[in-house]
Amino acid sequence: MADTIVIIGAGPAGVVAVETLREHDRQSRVVMLSAEPFPPYSPPAMVDHFITGSNLHFWRAPNWAEQLQVDYRPGAQVTSVNPTSHQLRLADDSLLAYDYLVIATGSRLYAPLPGVDLPGVYNFKSLSAAQALIGKVKRGEARTAVIVGAGFIGMEIALLLRELGVQVIQVEMLDQVMPAMLDPFTATFALQLMRQRGVEVRLNTKAKCFVGEGQAIGVELETGEILYADLLIAATGVRPNIDFLEGSGIACRWGISVDHYLRTSAPDVYAAGDVVETPDRLTGEVFVHAILPNAIEQGRVVGLNLGKRGLGCPTSYEGAERMNSLKHLGLPILAAGLKQGDEMLRARVNGGWRTLYLQDDRLVGFQLIGGLRAAGALRTLLNRQETLRRLKDRLLEPNFGQGALVWSALCF
Ligand SMILES: Cc1cc2nc3c(=O)[nH]c(=O)nc-3n(C[C@H](O)[C@H](O)[C@H](O)COP(=O)(O)OP(=O)(O)OC[C@H]3O[C@@H](n4cnc5c(N)ncnc54)[C@H](O)[C@@H]3O)c2cc1C
The missing domain is CATH 3.50.50.60 (FAD/NAD(P)-binding domain)
Structure with missing residues (x-):
C-alpha cells in the first residue's frame, strides 16, 4: 500500500x-x-x-x-x-x-511585553494577522501607528504603512535599525532613508508594555512616556x-x-x-x-x-545562510553573512556602497546599498570560503560580478 x-x-x-x-x-x-x-x-x-x-x-x-x-x-x-x-x-x-x-x-510573533495579548495589538507575521492590521487602515480607522521594534519585519511594516498614508512612530531599544543584520554604517544609511520616507524612528527607546483597559490604547516606554496611536504593532522578533x-x-x-x-x-x-x-x-x-x-x-x-x-542514500543539508534585504526603501539594501572580520573593505559603487568583511582573506560577509549586481558572485564567494588574497582589490570594482570579472574571481 x-x-x-x-x-x-x-x-x-x-x-x-x-x-x-x-x-x-x-x-x-x-x-x-x-x-x-x-x-x-x-x-x-x-x-x-x-x-x-x-x-x-x-x-x-x-x-x-x-x-x-x-x-x-x-x-x-x-x-x-x-x-x-x-x-x-x-x-x-x-x-x-x-x-x-x-x-x-x-514561526510566529515573539513579544515578551506585558499587554501584548490585549485586543488592539497587531502584528504582521502571518496573512491573517496582516489582513486584520491593513483592514483597519483601508477602512479609514487608522491614521497613526506605533511600531515596537526596528528589525527587518518592523521596517517593512513601517514602510508599508507610510505608503498607505499612516503616520508612523517606530521605537527600537538598540542604537541602530536592523541590529541583527546590518553593520552600523549600513544601518545609519537605512535609518536616513526611513526618516526621508517620513517614519519617525526613535533609537535607544525601550517599550515597557502595551497599556489599556480591555483594549490596547498605547505603548508605555521605560521612561514612563506613553505613545498613543490608532494602531499598535509588535515587531519584536519571531x-x-x-x-x-x-x-x-x-x-x-x-x-x-x-x-x-x-x-x-x-x-x-x-x-x-x-x-x-x-x-x-x-x-x-x-x-x-x-x-x-x-x-x-x-x-x-x-x-x-x-x-x-x-x-x-539521504541528502545532507549544508547549513543555513544569513541574509536579508530591504526592497521598499527607495534604494535596495542587502546584507549577508557576518558584519565583522579582521579586514573591512568599503567603496562607493554605482551610486551606492559596497562593504565587504574578510577573515583570514576569506569573504565572511557583505553589505550592499544601491547596486545589487555583485550579490550573486559575492554570495558564491561567501559560500565557497576560499582564499581571496590575490583578488581582494577587484571585489570593489563596480562591474565585479558580471561577465569575465566574475569568472576570473571564481576560477582563481
Ligand atoms: C512580512 C514578512 C516579510 C518577509 N520577507 C522576507 C524576505 O524579504 N526575505 C527572506 O528571506 N525572508 C523573509 N521573510 C521570512 C520568510 O517569510 C520565512 O523565512 C519563510 O516564510 C519561512 O517559511 P516556512 O515554510 O518555514 O514558514 P511559514 O511561511 O511561516 O509557513 C508556516 C505554515 O505553517 C502553518 N502552521 C503553523 N502552525 C500550524 C499548526 N499547528 N497546524 C497546521 N499548520 C500550522 C501556517 O499556517 C503556515 O501555513 C519575511 C517574513 C515576513 C513575515
Whole structure:
C-alpha cells in the first residue's frame, strides 16, 4: 500500500518539500495541513500585495495542489503529535495517521511585553494577522501607528504603512535599525532613508508594555512616556511554532533539533523552515535562521529524503545562510553573512556602497546599498570560503560580478 506523507504547514518550506518529493515519488498519498484558511502563500510577498494588490495566493499555479496530487486542507490546525502511534490530532479532535511526517509550521510573533495579548495589538507575521492590521487602515480607522521594534519585519511594516498614508512612530531599544543584520554604517544609511520616507524612528527607546483597559490604547516606554496611536504593532522578533509538540518527545530547544538530514529525534519525522535549528554555514553555530532561502533549501532537502528514497542514500543539508534585504526603501539594501572580520573593505559603487568583511582573506560577509549586481558572485564567494588574497582589490570594482570579472574571481 502507498505511504501517507503528512506535511504540517503550507509556507515555502512545506510547499518546496512536496514539489521536490513529487519529482521522485508520484505514488505516496500527500496530505498538507495549514492552520490558516488560505491557499499557500509566500510571506515576503505580503507587503507588495497590500501596496499593489499583486496576487499573493498564486505564488504557485492556482491548480498547484491538483498538479502535485496533494490533498490540501486549509484551516486545519494540528494540536498534538504522537510519534509512537504515528498519528496527529487536529483542532476538531480528529486523528490523522502518517507514515512520514514533515513539520514546517514556521514561526510566529515573539513579544515578551506585558499587554501584548490585549485586543488592539497587531502584528504582521502571518496573512491573517496582516489582513486584520491593513483592514483597519483601508477602512479609514487608522491614521497613526506605533511600531515596537526596528528589525527587518518592523521596517517593512513601517514602510508599508507610510505608503498607505499612516503616520508612523517606530521605537527600537538598540542604537541602530536592523541590529541583527546590518553593520552600523549600513544601518545609519537605512535609518536616513526611513526618516526621508517620513517614519519617525526613535533609537535607544525601550517599550515597557502595551497599556489599556480591555483594549490596547498605547505603548508605555521605560521612561514612563506613553505613545498613543490608532494602531499598535509588535515587531519584536519571531519564535518557532512548536507549542503543539509538547508531550510528543520530539527534541526541541528554541526550535526543533534536527540532524544533517533534517530528521527530528522521532522516527519518520522531518522538519524544515523557520521551525528548525540548523548550523550556520560559516560559523557552525546552531540556531533558527528564519529566512526564505533557508526555508526553500531545507524544504528541498526534506523532499529528497522523504519516504523510502531517504532510507537508501539521504541528502545532507549544508547549513543555513544569513541574509536579508530591504526592497521598499527607495534604494535596495542587502546584507549577508557576518558584519565583522579582521579586514573591512568599503567603496562607493554605482551610486551606492559596497562593504565587504574578510577573515583570514576569506569573504565572511557583505553589505550592499544601491547596486545589487555583485550579490550573486559575492554570495558564491561567501559560500565557497576560499582564499581571496590575490583578488581582494577587484571585489570593489563596480562591474565585479558580471561577465569575465566574475569568472576570473571564481576560477582563481
Ligand atoms: C512580512 C514578512 C516579510 C518577509 N520577507 C522576507 C524576505 O524579504 N526575505 C527572506 O528571506 N525572508 C523573509 N521573510 C521570512 C520568510 O517569510 C520565512 O523565512 C519563510 O516564510 C519561512 O517559511 P516556512 O515554510 O518555514 O514558514 P511559514 O511561511 O511561516 O509557513 C508556516 C505554515 O505553517 C502553518 N502552521 C503553523 N502552525 C500550524 C499548526 N499547528 N497546524 C497546521 N499548520 C500550522 C501556517 O499556517 C503556515 O501555513 C519575511 C517574513 C515576513 C513575515
